[in-house]
Amino acid sequence: MPVIRILREKESPALFKNLVIGACLHITTETANLVITLKKCGAEVYLTASNPLSTQDDVAACLVKHYGISVFGIKGENTSTYSRHIKEVASKNVHLVIDDGADLIVFLHNNRSLSKNVIGATEETTTGITRIKNIEKDGRLLFPVIGVNEALTKYMFDNRYGTGQSTIDGILRATNTLIAGKTVVVCGYGWCGRGIAKNLKGLGANVIVTEVSPLRALEAVMDGFRVLPVEEAACCGDIFITATGNAKVISGNVFDRMKDGVILANAGHFNVEIDVEILQKMAKKISEVKPLVKEFTLKTGKRIYLLAEGRLVNLGCAEGHPSSVMDMSFAGQFLSLKYFVENPGLTAKYHKVPDEIDNRIALLKLNSMGIKIDALTPYQKKYLNSWNLE
Ligand SMILES: NC(=O)c1ccc[n+]([C@@H]2O[C@H](COP(=O)([O-])OP(=O)(O)OC[C@H]3O[C@@H](n4cnc5c(N)ncnc54)[C@H](O)[C@@H]3O)[C@@H](O)[C@H]2O)c1
Known part of the structure; x- marks a missing residue:
């Protein structure tokens, strides 16, 4: 995951200092890479599964034993254990939330006292975004949510x-x-x-x-x-x-x-x-x-x-997406969380991933693949910004 590696090396180790991040994601090796990166940038991270069947138990154990990250998830857990694990993470006075399917975000909305510290949340998948837009439609969204799924560097690659x-x-x-x-x-x-x-x-x-x-x-x-x-x-x-x-x-x-x-x-x-x-x-x-x-x-x-x-x-039945595609999706997660830190006071509504984040991820990915592209010449820029072609 070269883009995540670049972010881990280049971003400030104090970026998420004093912030608690609650993540509800599939507990896979790629997610491990993301949460380790968030911790390296100063966050206190709690991770819970976003599906009862998707947890890779060895990954969960490794995060706890070798990285000191609290993980809640066992492959094949029943629905009551799944919900208990979400409650555990929701109870950690989280400032930032990462979700995949909106179960953690919905739990925080149904238990408002637990959401008082939340400055923002990000959502990974189409279904989660549908749910969040429905909360917003009901006028009940409590904090700003960035829909990472709707970044071009997410759905065009991860989903497809x-x-x-x-x-x-x-x-x-x-x-x-x-x-x-x-x-x-x-x-x-x-x-x-x-x-x-x-x-x-x-x-x-x-x-x-x-x-x-x-x-x-x-x-x-x-x-x-x-x-x-x-x-x-x-x-x-x-x-x-x-x-x-x-x-x-x-x-x-x-x-x-x-x-x-x-x-x-x-x-x-x-x-x-x-x-x-x-x-x-x-x-x-x-x-x-x-x-x-x-x-x-x-x-x-x-x-x-x-x-x-x-x-x-x-x-x-398999291990989820290959890491090379999760590299882009999780770079979107990381940079959207950074956006909350750098833009405090965003309104409690649904937000799109800013274009500059999408472009940065695409460029980092291309660089990591050793692929160069052309740049607009001054003449081309002028041409594209004009309307009178005579
Ligand atoms: N398995 C994964 O790892 C993974 C990854 C990304 C997204 N997802 C999930 O996959 C689902 C689809 O995501 P997407 O990004 O393709 O969404 P999308 O909105 O792009 O596509 C869904 C399509 O299903 C169609 N549809 C809705 N109801 C239908 C019905 N009854 N019969 C036939 N078609 C119907 C819609 O018209 C739409 O074209 C979501 O639940 C999303 O969260 C899963």
Whole structure:
């Protein structure tokens, strides 16, 4: 993670002095790199998991033992332990919050006395931003939030290339299925869905996209994919992947029409996209054929395989995104936190990542890759700023 390394080496070791940072993130090696960097810049950091299945226990243990960072998270923790861990971090009188999915931010809003020191929060993912914008819409946002996900150096790379690759990695590690020749239904053609569909196509899959947005559906068509309503796609698919940020995208009527032996995986933030409750009700037998691969045998005898309990497959069954892409996402986190420190008194509303942060990250990344680009000449600058071309 060269960009994070540069920030760790170049930024002041006193940048976050006397500040407590509460982070709710997937506990992976990349997150470890971020929190170690925040500590190196003076912060007192508390880390809790942003998903019950994504914690890498060795990483959590290493942070506690070798870096003195308090970590709350165990892979496979139940939902009450997950919530208790969020409460632990929320109770540390935090000044800055980093969130992925907004569970910590929402907890602080539901327990206002714990948020009195908060000067700002950052949000990592699309679903978290949807929730924060909904809090703002209700007029209840208590502190400023910067939507790191909406930085170009985040969603164009992390969501598209990161999720695009690691989702398939998770499915392959869990099933070792051959993608070539399979029909794969990708629900949602947003930044994640686009990346997943493109990579599947490259591996030889016949990809069907389902969408609710006419624009995104049209884009999928022009990108060469077949677009169908999910109920029609149900009977064609061998593998189904959800990446919508929405709930009950695959539910009873869709399960009913599926073929025997299909695989279901979710790449969206919460475990709500595949209706597991209904699937459980429809099953006469449920067995775990290998860790995080559940076989549901329906009353008709048809078998459906669910990966990672319907939670994020790339973090449940694999290790999440490659570090080179998290390098940019977490640089956005670091620099947005720095922005709060340098711009005290921001209003309690949703803020975009400033352009200068996006540009700095892109430039640092290119430099780290040894790639040079051109600069505008004075003539070109003048030309681009003029309108009368005579
Ligand atoms: N797995 C990961 O590591 C990872 C990484 C980044 C984002 N995410 C999560 O993935 C989800 C998608 O993120 P994104 O950035 O692609 O969002 P996005 O908003 O760019 O795309 C979501 C798409 O889903 C479509 N959609 C909504 N409801 C639908 C439905 N019922 N059927 C079909 N399509 C539907 C929307 O029209 C939209 O085009 C979010 O939950 C986000 O938080 C996961």
